[in-house]
Amino acid sequence: EVQLVESGGGLVQPGGSLRLSCAASGFTLSSYEMNWVRQAPGKGLEWVSYISYSGSTIYYADSVKGRFTISRDNAENSLHLQMNSLRVEDTAVYYCVRDGMVIKSDYWGQGTLVTVSA
Amino acid sequence: DIQMTQSPSSLSASVGDRVTITCRASQSVSTYLNWYQHKPRKAPKLLIYAASNLQSGVPSRFSGSGSGTDFTLTINSLQPEDFATYFCQQSYTTALSFGGGTKVEIK
Numbered sequence: 001e002v003q004l005v006e007s008g009g010g011l012v013q014p015g016g017s018l019r020l021s022c023a024a025s026g027f028t029l030s031s032y033e034m035n036w037v038r039q040a041p042g043k044g045l046e047w048v049s050y051i052s053y054s055g056s057t058i059y060y061a062d063s064v065k066g067r068f069t070i071s072r073d074n075a076e077n078s079l080h081l082q083m084n085s086l087r088v089e090d091t092a093v094y095y096c097v098r099d100g101m102v103i104k105s106d107y108w109g110q111g112t113l114v115t116v117s118a
Numbered sequence: 119d120i121q122m123t124q125s126p127s128s129l130s131a132s133v134g135d136r137v138t139i140t141c142r143a144s145q146s147v148s149t150y151l152n153w154y155q156h157k158p159r160k161a162p163k164l165l166i167y168a169a170s171n172l173q174s175g176v177p178s179r180f181s182g183s184g185s186g187t188d189f190t191l192t193i194n195s196l197q198p199e200d201f202a203t204y205f206c207q208q209s210y211t212t213a214l215s216f217g218g219g220t221k222v223e224i225k
Contacts, residue, residue, distance in 0.1 A: 004161070035214065045205065045216035059212050095162070103168070104209035105152060108161045 002026040002107045004096045009112030016086050016116070022079040022096030022109055030054075030074035033099040036081050038092035039111075048094070049081065064090075086116045120144055120208055124217025130225040137193040139220045141206035146186045150210040153182055153191045156203045156219075165204075166191060196222070 008020040020036070036048040049070040050059045058070055069082040079096055093111040100106035121144040131137050141151065149169035154162040164173045166182035169189055179194040193200055201224055206217040 037214065037216075044218045045207075047214040047216075050212050061213065099209075103152075103164070103173075104150070105207060105214065106164055106167070106173075108154075108163075110159065110161045 002098070004098060004107055004109035006094060006096050006109045006112035009094065009114045011115045011117065012086055013118055014086060014088055014116055017082070017084045018086065018114060020081040020083065020094055020112060020114070022081075024077045024079065024096075024098070027098075029072065029077045029079070031101070034070075034072065034079050035097040035099065035105070036070060036079075037095045037097050037108075038090075038114075039095070040089070040092040043092075046092075051079070083114070086114075088116050090114060091116045119213060120147060120211055120215050122206055122208055122215050122217040124206055124220055126220060127218060128221040128223065130223050131196050132225045133196055133198055135196045135225075137196055137200075137222060139191045139204055139206075141184075141189045141191070141217045143187045143189075143208055143210075147208040147210035149185050150208055151182075151184065151189050152207045152209065153180075153189075154205050154207065155200075156205065162205070193222075 003025045005023045035050050039045045051070045067085045071080045093113050095111045096109040097105050098107040123142045151169045153166040156162040165176050165180050170182045181192045183190050203219045203221045205219040
């Protein structure tokens with residue numbers, strides 16, 4: 001069974017940092033492209049970042065470019081999102097999303113809540 | 119960026135009703151359009167991919183149609199477990215974008 005389990009969320013002050021992780025099981029992470037997507041309270045979903053199979057190709061939303069870094073450890077079957085210079089508007093539930101071989105965004109995790117507040 | 123406009127934002131329906139949700143893209147996304155069901159504190163679940171293809175294991179009362187800019191999700195004979203939020207997503211571009219969601223509530 002495919003499972004994606006996010007961790008690392010929590011409360012952080014503006015300007016602080018957090019590192020999110022996504023543990024993948026039930027499939028071989030190295031065979032799949034991955035994304036992070038977030039949803040702020042009461043708002044719609046927003047794509048955050050994409051990483052290719054090997055990590056050689058990476059894209060970011062303009063809203064996080066220069067502050068967030070996506071990475072992957074295929075040997076450990078894990079995906080990460082390093083978030084620096086956090087802002088109040090980064091408060092959201094962050095989801096790890098798999099791009100299937102045929103179907104984009106076929107599996108999502110349950111999300112981890114990041115709250116940026118003084 | 120491609121904007122996705124979904125309507126309605128909420129609806130009330132009864133068990134057994136037929137429900138239709140629409141999603142419009144700001145430019146053509148061909149058939150790179152997925153539909154998901156999302157329940158609180160759960161992972162979003164893929165229902166329909168490539169606009170009209172039923173994901174494995176999803177009941178046949180769910181169906182999708184459309185191409186280009188206009189898409190529809192239909193739930194025939196709404197069941198108690200179908201009360202949830204539904205959203206569309208385009209994957210025509212690497213920068214994914216999403217509809218605002220439709221909350222389906224019990225009438």
